[in-house]
Amino acid sequence: MLRIAVPNKGSLAEIAAEMLYEAGYTGRRDSKELYVSDPRNGVEFFYLRPRDIATYVGSGALDVGITGRDLLLDSGSEAVEIAALGFGDSTFRFAGPPGAYADLADLEGVRVATSYPGLVGDFLARHGVTADLVKLDGAVESAVRLGVADAVADVVSTGTTLRQAGLEMFGPVILESEAVYIGSGVVQPGTQTLLRRLQGVLVARRYVLLDYDVPVAKLDAATAAAPGFESPTISPLHDPEWAAVRVMIPRVGMNQVMDTLYELGARAILVSAIHAARL
Ligand SMILES: Nc1ncnc2c1ncn2[C@@H]1O[C@H](COP(=O)(O)OP(=O)(O)OP(=O)(O)O)[C@@H](O)[C@H]1O
Numbered sequence: 001m002l003r004i005a006v007p008n009k010g011s012l013a014e015i016a017a018e019m020l021y022e023a024g025y026t027g028r029r030d031s032k033e034l035y036v037s038d039p040r041n042g043v044e045f046f047y048l049r050p051r052d053i054a055t056y057v058g059s060g061a062l063d064v065g066i067t068g069r070d071l072l073l074d075s076g077s078e079a080v081e082i083a084a085l086g087f088g089d090s091t092f093r094f095a096g097p098p099g100a101y102a103d104l105a106d107l108e109g110v111r112v113a114t115s116y117p118g119l120v121g122d123f124l125a126r127h128g129v130t131a132d133l134v135k136l137d138g139a140v141e142s143a144v145r146l147g148v149a150d151a152v153a154d155v156v157s158t159g160t161t162l163r164q165a166g167l168e169m170f171g172p173v174i175l176e177s178e179a180v181y182i183g184s185g186v187v188q189p190g191t192q193t194l195l196r197r198l199q200g201v202l203v204a205r206r207y208v209l210l211d212y213d214v215p216v217a218k219l220d221a222a223t224a225a226a227p228g229f230e231s232p233t234i235s236p237l238h239d240p241e242w243a244a245v246r247v248m249i250p251r252v253g254m255n256q257v258m259d260t261l262y263e264l265g266a267r268a269i270l271v272s273a274i275h276a277a278r279l
């Protein structure tokens, strides 16, 4: 059985659970459940704090997991990123009082509050800066106002938390993070199956199926406007001057593609959702 670590709470938990459900796995019935066995799919789920997931996977106690790239790197564990999962996007940044700091070098000897001392310490060391890291559990944006630090390094998504704390970002981007599928480095049977299922969910969310009829004379222009994933499926119609085309296109921008095809002479342009996919 493949042993899978999934976030039990926090920003990644709900979307990870949704993706696994859409990928055909058994979910937990309530948020107190920490273990779910899914023998039909040959897997077991362990619901853990997102911060601890890389530690479990890196030690080999669990085979694979879903966590944030920032948490993986902060953990210093031997777990490796197998694939990005396209949700839970965030940027990891330095911030301080407006105008106080302009660059990384300004942090020399400064107290920097963070919940990610591994990630931030490595970044500063790589850039030859020695700061005094203050480890906090969360809500680090309050550390400056409360006088326990001079600057912070934290996850920024919309920037609302920073703004409300009266802080401004400065210096280089420490990390672009998102949810990632991680493994222990040893490929277990089932690791690739789970990956293909998760990628199938991503494809189903990001792409739609586009069908249309087009005059044969316009076929080249139409397929150039929507080339699809590999190559469009083209079928003859009863009227030899027309063809039917089926192609996968990104959900984002699908209306512009439909407008373009219509202007080229395509008709009966239909979009349908993809429920599952293996590419
Ligand atoms: N506001 C956010 N938007 C997007 N991703 C976020 C946000 N906050 C955190 N994350 C990401 O979610 C992952 C886990 O962080 P999260 O805040 O959920 O865990 P936590 O801080 O340990 O839990 P909690 O906040 O519930 O105490 C990290 O990879 C982080 O980058």
Ligand SMILES: O=P(O)(O)OC[C@H]1O[C@H](OP(=O)(O)OP(=O)(O)O)[C@H](O)[C@@H]1O
Binding pocket: 011, 137, 138, 139, 140, 141, 154, 155, 156, 157, 158, 159, 160, 161, 162
């Ligand atoms: O840029 P924003 O959209 O405002 O999001 C960023 C905030 O979200 C996270 O906090 P979380 O809610 O996880 O609380 P925590 O600090 O206690 O972890 C993160 O630590 C930031 O504080």
Ligand SMILES: [Mg+2]
Binding pocket: 010, 138
């Ligand atoms: Mg948090």
